[in-house]
Amino acid sequence: MSEPYCPSCGSCGFPMRTPEDFAGGRIGALYCSTCGDDSGELKPYDEVLRANADYFIRQQDLDAGVAREMARALLATMPAWRADPKRH
């Protein structure tokens, strides 16, 4: 079975499979709907960090502080943030 190429978000690594997964519903956007705004541009770091922490809290029922640290560690490894140390 051949999987179609599945791009992942450059900010959080989320696999983007449906139009709704992409920022602004734009297939081909570099970021997912959590990390990008309606025009497909990357949101500010603090917003992305909060959105990803909220996602962990919802998905894994984590404590807010733990979720925030996990989100911070995740983002630090991603291309969108790794390239710019000022954002850490």
Ligand SMILES: [Zn+2]
């Ligand atoms: Zn993302």
